[in-house]
Amino acid sequence: MAEALYDRDITCDVLVVGSEGSGGQAAVNAARAGLDVLIASKGKMSRCGASQMAGADFNLDGRSAIALGLPGDDRDSPQRFCEDLVREGFHLGNQRMVEKYVEYAAKNTADLLEWGMPVYRFEQVHAEEMARGLITSGVKWVRILRRKVREMGIRVLEDTMVVDLLSGEGRACGAVALDLKSGEIVLIRARAVVLCTGGWQQAYHFNSAAADLTGDGQAMAFRAGAEMIGMEMVQYIPATMLWPPMARKSILPYIMMETEAGPFVQLLNSEGERFMQRYDPTTMEQSTKEIVAIAGELEVEEGRGSPHGGVYFALKHLTPEGIDFVWGKFKGFLDENRDKRSEFRKLLPRLLEMAKTEDLEVGNAVHFMVGGIRVNERTETGIPGLYAAGECSGGLWGSVRVASATTQVGAQGRIAGEACPAYINGVEHIEPDKDQLEAIRERIRAPLRRTEGVPPIEFLERMHGVTDEYLRVIREGEGLESAYDELSWMRRDEAARLYVSTSKTKRLNFEWQLCLELENMLLCLEMSTLASLRREESRGGFYRRDFPHTDNDRWCVNTVISNRDGEPSLRLEDPVVTSIPLPAGRMTFEEAVASGTASLKRGEVER
Amino acid sequence: MSHPTINVRCFRYDPETDPAPRFQDYRVPLVEGEMSVQDCLNHIREQLDPGLAYCMNCRLGFCQRCILKVNGKVVLACETAVEGDIVVEPVNASEVIRDLWCEST
Numbered sequence: 001m002a003e004a005l006y007d008r009d010i011t012c013d014v015l016v017v018g019s020e021g022s023g024g025q026a027a028v029n030a031a032r033a034g035l036d037v038l039i040a041s042k043g044k045m046s047r048c049g050a051s052q053m054a055g056a057d058f059n060l061d062g063r064s065a066i067a068l069g070l071p072g073d074d075r076d077s078p079q080r081f082c083e084d085l086v087r088e089g090f091h092l093g094n095q096r097m098v099e100k101y102v103e104y105a106a107k108n109t110a111d112l113l114e115w116g117m118p119v120y121r122f123e124q125v126h127a128e129e130m131a132r133g134l135i136t137s138g139v140k141w142v143r144i145l146r147r148k149v150r151e152m153g154i155r156v157l158e159d160t161m162v163v164d165l166l167s168g169e170g171r172a173c174g175a176v177a178l179d180l181k182s183g184e185i186v187l188i189r190a191r192a193v194v195l196c197t198g199g200w201q202q203a204y205h206f207n208s209a210a211a212d213l214t215g216d217g218q219a220m221a222f223r224a225g226a227e228m229i230g231m232e233m234v235q236y237i238p239a240t241m242l243w244p245p246m247a248r249k250s251i252l253p254y255i256m257m258e259t260e261a262g263p264f265v266q267l268l269n270s271e272g273e274r275f276m277q278r279y280d281p282t283t284m285e286q287s288t289k290e291i292v293a294i295a296g297e298l299e300v301e302e303g304r305g306s307p308h309g310g311v312y313f314a315l316k317h318l319t320p321e322g323i324d325f326v327w328g329k330f331k332g333f334l335d336e337n338r339d340k341r342s343e344f345r346k347l348l349p350r351l352l353e354m355a356k357t358e359d360l361e362v363g364n365a366v367h368f369m370v371g372g373i374r375v376n377e378r379t380e381t382g383i384p385g386l387y388a389a390g391e392c393s394g395g396l397w398g399s400v401r402v403a404s405a406t407t408q409v410g411a412q413g414r415i416a417g418e419a420c421p422a423y424i425n426g427v428e429h430i431e432p433d434k435d436q437l438e439a440i441r442e443r444i445r446a447p448l449r450r451t452e453g454v455p456p457i458e459f460l461e462r463m464h465g466v467t468d469e470y471l472r473v474i475r476e477g478e479g480l481e482s483a484y485d486e487l488s489w490m491r492r493d494e495a496a497r498l499y500v501s502t503s504k505t506k507r508l509n510f511e512w513q514l515c516l517e518l519e520n521m522l523l524c525l526e527m528s529t530l531a532s533l534r535r536e537e538s539r540g541g542f543y544r545r546d547f548p549h550t551d552n553d554r555w556c557v558n559t560v561i562s563n564r565d566g567e568p569s570l571r572l573e574d575p576v577v578t579s580i581p582l583p584a585g586r587m588t589f590e591e592a593v594a595s596g597t598a599s600l601k602r603g604e605v606e607r
Numbered sequence: 608m609s610h611p612t613i614n615v616r617c618f619r620y621d622p623e624t625d626p627a628p629r630f631q632d633y634r635v636p637l638v639e640g641e642m643s644v645q646d647c648l649n650h651i652r653e654q655l656d657p658g659l660a661y662c663m664n665c666r667l668g669f670c671q672r673c674i675l676k677v678n679g680k681v682v683l684a685c686e687t688a689v690e691g692d693i694v695v696e697p698v699n700a701s702e703v704i705r706d707l708w709c710e711s712t
Binding site: 043044047048052053138139181210211212243244245246247248249250341342343345346347455456457501502503505507508509510511 | 656
C-alpha cells in the first residue's frame with residue numbers, strides 16, 4: 001500500500017503561521033470578521049518567538065497618542081513620524097508601508113489598551129526628539145494576546161512546525177506541518193495564509209533571539225515563489241553578554257547603557273583603553289548602535305578583544321560613591337520594571353554584583369532582521385492569498401530599524417488580519433496537488449530515513465563557522481564571496497545528506513526538527529550574502545569595509561531576490577516614494593550616520 | 608586547560624518503546640564562569656547525545672518552558688546555576704512524552 005501523503009488534515013479559512021505579536025494580532029482581526037482562523041505555532045502561545053522577549057515599547061506619533069489619552073507631544077504628527085522613519089532608515093523604506101505603519105501603530109495600540117495591556121510610562125524612546133514610546137512588558141503583551149485568542153475561540157496548533165506552503169491555480173491554498181510531539185504530518189487546507197514567523201537569527205552563532213527564529217517563513221515563501229527584499233540588512237546589537245555561559249545572549253548590558261546610568265558605562269579593549277575615543281570622541285559609548293558595533297569589531301580584529309571575541313563593559317572605574325550613585329539609578333529602574341523582563345529579577349542583580357569587581361565580556365549579537373519577504377502596504381506578497389507580517393516581512397524599515405519592532409508586528413498583524421476577509425470573499429478551497437504533497441512529505445521524512453550523511457549538529461557548526469568568519473558587522477567583498485560559495489554548496493549538495501544520527505523516533509526529535517530548520521536558515525543566509533555582495537556601499541546598519549561610503553547616487557535602491565527555478569536571483573529596485581524625496585550625493589559612512597540619524601544622536605557623555 | 612567535570616544524571620523514557628523509565632549519566636565539563644542546568648543539557652545534546660529530548664526556547668527566563676526537576680526541586684533550567692553533580696527529571700513524570708519533556712512542558 002502506498003504511504004499516506006499525510007497523517008491528519010484540518011480545514012480553515014485562514015491559516016496564521018506564528019502565534020505571537022503579529023500572528024496573534026492577525027488571527028484576532030481575521031476572526032473578528034467572522035472567519036474561521038487556525039494558528040499554527042512552532043512553540044506554545046505566549047511562550048515562544050521574539051515578542052515575549054521584547055522590552056517592550058509601542059511607538060506612536062504624539063497626536064495619535066493624545067487621542068488615546070496618553071501624554072503625547074502635540075508638536076508631533078503622523079507625517080512627522082513618517083519623515084523621521086524614512087530619513088533614519090536611509091530612504092530605502094517603502095513610504096506607503098511607513099505611512100500605513102504609522103496609521104496602524106495607533107490602531108494596534110488602541111486594541112492592546114482595550115484588551116488590558118498595562119502602560120508603565122509614555123516617554124522618549126529610540127533617542128527620538130519627542131515622546132513616542134508607550135512602555136509596557138513583552139511578557140504581559142503576549143499573554144494578553146493569548147487571552148484574546150482564547151476568548152475568541154481561535155484554534156491553535158502548538159508545537160507544530162509549518163514546513164511548506166501549498167499552492168494551486170497560482171494561489172496559496174494551505175500548508176503542510178509537522179506536529180513535533182507526535183511526528184505526524186498535518187495537511188492544513190486554507191483559503192489564505194498569513195506568515196508571522198519572525199527572523200532567522202539562529203543562523204548566526206551569536207544572536208539574542210529565541211530558538212524558534214530559523215527563517216521558516218522566509219524560506220517557505222521563497223520556495224513557494226515569493227520575493228525577498230533587503231536581505232542584506234541585519235541588525236546587530238552591541239554590548240550583548242558573551243560570557244559566562246549562563247548570561248550569554250542577554251542584552252542587559254545594552255539596556256543598562258540606555259538608562260540614566262548609561263553615560264557612566266565605559267567600553268574597554270583588552271589593553272584597558274576606552275577605545276570609543278578613537279571612533280566617536282564626542283559621544284563615545286553613547287554613539288549609535290552601528291558605530292559602537294563597528295568599533296568593537298575593529299578592536300577584536302586588531303587583537304585587542306576579550307577571550308571570547310568581544311570587548312569589556314566596565315563600571316569599576318567609578319569611585320565607591322560613584323558606584324553607589326549608579327547603583328541607585330539602576331535600583332530605581334529595577335524596582336520600576338521588575339515584572340517587565342525576567343532577566344531583571346535574577347540575572348541583572350547578579351551582573352551588577354559581578355561588575356563591581358570585574359569587567360563584563362560583551363559582543364555584537366545578531367538581533368533583528370530588517371529585510372524579509374517582500375510585501376506591500378497591505379502585507380500582500382506577490383502570491384494571491386499569501387500574506388506576511390512582522391519581522392519575517394521586509395520593506396518597511398529600509399536599511400536600519402529605528403523604531404520598535406513590537407509596533408511593526410502588531411500593526412502589520414492587524415493589517416494582514418483585516419486584508420483576509422476581502423480576499424477570501426469568493427475564493428474557494430483548492431484541493432492540494434498530490435505531487436506537491438508527496439514532494440513535501442519526502443522532504444520532511446528524508447533526514448529520518450537516511451542512515452548516513454551529515455548530522456545536523458555538525459552542519460550547524462559548519463554554518464556558524466561561515467557566519468562567524470564572514471558575516472559579521474563589518475563585511476567585505478572577498479569574505480562575502482567565500483561565504484556565498486560555501487553556503488550555496490552546502491544548500492545544493494550537503495543539505496541533501498542531512499540525517500538524524502541518533503534516535504529515529506518521530507516524537508520530539510530535536511535532530512529531525514533541526515534538519516528542517518537548517519535548510520531554511522541556510523537559504524536565508526545565502527540570500528542575505530548574495531544581497532550583501534551586491535550592495536557596494538555602506539548604509540544604515542550595513543557596513544562594507546571595501547565600500548565605506550553611503551552612495552545615494554548609485555545605491556539608494558533595494559535588493560530584491562526572486563526564485564528562478566529554485567535559485568535566488570537578484571535585481572535592484574527603486575524605493576517606493578510618496579512624499580519624501582530621495583537624497584542625492586555620496587558621503588562617508590560617518591557623515592551619513594550623523595545626517596541620517598541627527599535625532600538619534602545623544603548628548604555628550606559625562607566624564 | 609582542564610575543567611572540573613560533573614555528572615548529569617538524566618531521566619530517560621520513551622513511553623512508546625521503553626518498558627520503564629531509566630536514568631542515564633553524562634559527564635559534562637564545567638567551564639570557567641557560571642553554567643546553568645540548561646547549558647549542561649545543551650552540552651549533552653550538542654556534544655554527547657542529540658537524542659535527549661527537552662525543551663529550550665528563550666534561555667533567559669521568559670518562556671519558562673525549561674521547567675524541570677533538578678535534584679528534586681522544581682526550577683527553570685536556564686536560571687539555575689550548576690556547581691556539582693545534578694539529577695535532572697521532568698517536572699511531572701506521570702505525563703512524559705519523551706525524556707525531560709512532558710505534557711505540561
